[in-house]
Amino acid sequence: MLVLTRRAGESVVIGDGVVVTVIEVRGDGVRIGIDAPRSVRVHRAEVLEAVMAANAESSVPDEAAAATVDALRAIRPPTDPDAPSA
Structure with a gap:
């Protein structure tokens, strides 16, 4: 330094x-x-650390939400947008 x-x-x-x-x-x-220059990002260290921690936390899968999505898919499977319509 x-x-x-x-x-x-x-x-x-x-x-x-x-x-x-x-x-x-x-x-x-x-x-x-x-x-x-506008192309150079300038951040206060404590703000950058808080944003990075929040991003890391949000990337951890939520087991309850995943179970809900799985249950909804079982009721109504996702459709293929490229499939021909009937």
Whole structure:
């Protein structure tokens, strides 16, 4: 990890188009501004971690829902959309 000291108004350039500028230092907090191309996604780490955890949780199969779908399929099997109509 690169560690730099910057003051308010000073910047760091990352790659070919990302500029991180220290806007303000107040107590133990620092406000930064990030100027990046639209193609570069910028996320706060805690938000990204929460989204990733929610996505992982939603990908776990729900056994009760799967049983309901199986029961409904037994009552009315899915139709083939490409099959000729009668």
